[in-house]
Amino acid sequence: MPALPLDEAGKYVAGAYVVFLVLIVVYVAIMAAKVQRIERELRELAGFAEQRNDEKEQRRVTADV
Amino acid sequence: MYGKGLKTLSVATVAALAVALSLVFFYAPLDADQGFVQKIFYLHVPLSITSLAGFVVGGVFAIAHLRSGDRRWDAVSYVCIHLSVIFGVGVLITGSIWARASWGHWWVWDEPTLVSFLIVFLLYATYYPFRYAIEDPERQARYASVFAVTAGAFVPLNFLAVRLAQSLVHPRVFATTEGGLPGSMMLTFLACLLAIGLLWVTLVKLELTAKSASGQLKRLRRALDAPAPRGASRVAPEVSV
Numbered sequence: 001m002p003a004l005p006l007d008e009a010g011k012y013v014a015g016a017y018v019v020f021l022v023l024i025v026v027y028v029a030i031m032a033a034k035v036q037r038i039e040r041e042l043r044e045l046a047g048f049a050e051q052r053n054d055e056k057e058q059r060r061v062t063a064d065v
Numbered sequence: 066m067y068g069k070g071l072k073t074l075s076v077a078t079v080a081a082l083a084v085a086l087s088l089v090f091f092y093a094p095l096d097a098d099q100g101f102v103q104k105i106f107y108l109h110v111p112l113s114i115t116s117l118a119g120f121v122v123g124g125v126f127a128i129a130h131l132r133s134g135d136r137r138w139d140a141v142s143y144v145c146i147h148l149s150v151i152f153g154v155g156v157l158i159t160g161s162i163w164a165r166a167s168w169g170h171w172w173v174w175d176e177p178t179l180v181s182f183l184i185v186f187l188l189y190a191t192y193y194p195f196r197y198a199i200e201d202p203e204r205q206a207r208y209a210s211v212f213a214v215t216a217g218a219f220v221p222l223n224f225l226a227v228r229l230a231q232s233l234v235h236p237r238v239f240a241t242t243e244g245g246l247p248g249s250m251m252l253t254f255l256a257c258l259l260a261i262g263l264l265w266v267t268l269v270k271l272e273l274t275a276k277s278a279s280g281q282l283k284r285l286r287r288a289l290d291a292p293a294p295r296g297a298s299r300v301a302p303e304v305s306v
Binding site: 005008009010012013015016017019020023024027028031034035038041042045048049052 | 100101102104105108109112151154155158159162163165166264268271272275278279282285286289291292
């Protein structure tokens with residue numbers, strides 16, 4: 001099996017390593033999007049809990065009056 | 066729980082990858098037979114070993130799930146298989162690139178190593194439709210675990226069958242009777258194997274951390290009796306603890 005000259009072999013080697021890099025970057029990007037969604041939902045949930053607490057407090061004050 | 070040590074592991078992985086790549090391009094000598102193209106092996110072979118080992122690890126966690134009934138093991142098994150399938154995509158693409166450079170063909174059908182890996186990959190590609198075809202989460206987890214155990218046992222058997230086939234086409238560069246890798250190449254190969262293995266473990270941990278956070282968020286939502294978020298119909302297993 002004759003070895004390819006460096007200029008020709010280089011593109012194949014670069015191609016293989018770039019494919020690997022792209023695969024990992026895409027995976028990490030998808031995971032980052034998931035983490036962002038979790039963060040957003042957590043913010044929504046915190047807002048929901050605060051709003052519910054405020055409503056409870058308001059009802060208690062109204063009942064006291 | 067799963068996020069513990071993730072930062073350290075990530076730093077170790079990046080360092081290991083940097084060292085491994087430096088060894089590949091600045092330390093390991095050019096192969097006398099294949100020349101520069103052989104550098105693809107430092108990526109392709111560790112990826113395939115990690116991927117196949119990951120499938121077996123997924124099977125081991127599936128056994129833990131079947132024995133204990135704990136859904137966390139099912140989630141770990143799922144993530145191991147998921148990452149191994151992704152690494153498997155890398156194996157097939159980098160292998161095809163090497164085949165094109167060395168053999169002049171992107172794919173060779175009469176080569177047992179290639180075809181057997183494709184069979185294993187396609188087998189695990191059916192894991193997703195098989196899993197998500199079952200709606201009941203308990204049954205889904207149980208059946209998926211049975212699949213993972215059966216397919217996980219198939220992986221080493223397949224590997225042995227290919228080794229026994231003794232193909233003359235696919236190069237054996239690791240521990241063969243004709244002589245293995247020289248010291249500098251072996252060191253580079255082992256560094257690459259360690260780096261890719263660490264990457265796999267880090268990504269498994271990352272995905273489990275995200276799944277765990279998502280599961281806890283769901284529990285919190287239920288506890289607060291909050292409305293479900295938009296587009297929240299996830300079918301992948303959540304980790305509740």
